[in-house]
Amino acid sequence: MSELNTTALKILENGKGILAADESTGTMTKRLEAVKVPSTPENRLLFRETLFSASSMTGCIGGVILYDETIKQKSTNKYSIPELISKMGSIPGIKVDTGAKVLANSLDEKITEGLDGLRDRLKEYYKLGAKFTKWRGVYNITKEHPSKLAIYSNAHALARYAALVQECNMVPIVEPEVLMDGNHSAHDCFIKTSEVIQKCFEELILHKIDLSGIILKPNMILSGAESKNKIDGKEIAKMTVECLKISVPTEVPGIAFLSGGQSEIEATENLDLINKQNNTNFIMSFSYGRALQQSALKHWSKDINNIEETQKIFNHRARMNTLAAQGKWSKELENK
Numbered sequence: 001m002s003e004l005n006t007t008a009l010k011i012l013e014n015g016k017g018i019l020a021a022d023e024s025t026g027t028m029t030k031r032l033e034a035v036k037v038p039s040t041p042e043n044r045l046l047f048r049e050t051l052f053s054a055s056s057m058t059g060c061i062g063g064v065i066l067y068d069e070t071i072k073q074k075s076t077n078k079y080s081i082p083e084l085i086s087k088m089g090s091i092p093g094i095k096v097d098t099g100a101k102v103l104a105n106s107l108d109e110k111i112t113e114g115l116d117g118l119r120d121r122l123k124e125y126y127k128l129g130a131k132f133t134k135w136r137g138v139y140n141i142t143k144e145h146p147s148k149l150a151i152y153s154n155a156h157a158l159a160r161y162a163a164l165v166q167e168c169n170m171v172p173i174v175e176p177e178v179l180m181d182g183n184h185s186a187h188d189c190f191i192k193t194s195e196v197i198q199k200c201f202e203e204l205i206l207h208k209i210d211l212s213g214i215i216l217k218p219n220m221i222l223s224g225a226e227s228k229n230k231i232d233g234k235e236i237a238k239m240t241v242e243c244l245k246i247s248v249p250t251e252v253p254g255i256a257f258l259s260g261g262q263s264e265i266e267a268t269e270n271l272d273l274i275n276k277q278n279n280t281n282f283i284m285s286f287s288y289g290r291a292l293q294q295s296a297l298k299h300w301s302k303d304i305n306n307i308e309e310t311q312k313i314f315n316h317r318a319r320m321n322t323l324a325a326q327g328k329w330s331k332e333l334e335n336k
C-alpha cells in the first residue's frame with residue numbers, strides 16, 4: 001500500500017469525511033456579510049477555529065481543506081492551524097487552485113487556473129503541514145454546455161495539478177463539479193457528469209497518476225435547481241452510484257461528495273441513501289462546505305464569542321454526516 005493510499009483511506013475511514021473550509025476571502029466575506037459579521041482576518045479565523053477545535057473533529061472529520069490565509073494563521077493557543085487540526089486527530093489540506101476564469105473561445109464557461117508556480121507553492125504548503133490538496137473544475141449544463149473544450153481543458157488542468165501534488169507527496173482531491181444551476185433533468189446531469197468524470201480519468205491516466213492515492217470529489221446526480229421534474233432521494237442515489245460505477249476506475253479508494261447548494265438535510269439524506277445502495281468498493285463520504293457550516297455560522301453570528309453552542313451545532317451536523325457515510329442515518333436522529 002502506498003503512503004498516498006494510506007493517507008486517502010485515513011481521511012475517509014469509519015464514516016469520516018472532509019470539512020471544506022477553503023472559501024476564498026471573497027467568498028467568506030459574502031458568507032459573513034450575509035449574517036452581518038464584519039469580514040476581518042480575526043473574525044474569519046475565530047469562526048474557523050471554533051469549528052476546528054470542536055469535539056467532532058476527532059471522530060467525524062478526517063480532513064479539513066484550508067485556504068491560503070488560514071493555513072498561515074495561528075490559533076489562540078499559539079499552535080499553527082495545521083497543528084491544531086492534527087492535534088484534534090484530523091488531517092490538514094489546502095486548496096491550491098486560484099479560481100475559475102472565463103474560458104477563451106467559450107465565454108459562458110470556466111477554466112480553473114493556478115498551474116503557474118504550483119510546484120513551489122506545493123512545497124511551501126507541505127512544509128506548513130498540508131497532507132492533501134484540492135483543485136475544483138466547474139462545468140455548467142445548458143443545451144450546448146459543457147462543451148468538449150471545457151471538458152477537455154479542465155480535465156487536462158486537473159491531471160497536471162494531480163501529478164504535481166503527488167510528486168510533492170500529497171493526496172490530490174480531484175473535483176470536477178457539474179453545477180446544479182439550470183432547469184436540466186437528472187438524466188442530463190447523469191450524462192454530462194459521466195462524460196466529465198470519464199474525461200478526467202482519461203487525462204489522469206495519461207499523466208501517470210497513482211489512482212490509489214487520490215480522492216474524487218464529484219457532485220451527486222440531481223435535477224437542475226430550476227427544473228420542475230425533481231426526482232426523489234432513492235432515484236438520486238441510484239443514478240449517482242451508477243454514474244460512478246461506470247466512470248471511476250476501481251483503484252480509486254474514495255469518493256467525497258460536494259454539497260453544491262443542497263440544504264444541510266438534503267445533503268445528509270442523499271449521502272445516506274447513496275450508502276444504503278452502494279454496491280461498489282468505493283468509500284462514499286462527504287466533503288461539504290455549506291452543508292456542514294450553514295447552521296453553525298448562523299448561530300455563531302448572533303454572538304461570535306459563544307463558542308460552545310456553535311460547536312454543538314457543528315458537532316451534530318458532522319455526526320449526522322458520519323452516520324450517512326455509513327448508511328446509518330435516519331430523520332429521527334436529527335431531533336435527538
Ligand code: 13P
Pocket residue numbers: 020136175258259260261287288289290291
Ligand atoms: P459545498 O459543499 O458548499 O458545495 O462546497 C464544497 C467545495 O469545496 C466546493 O469546492
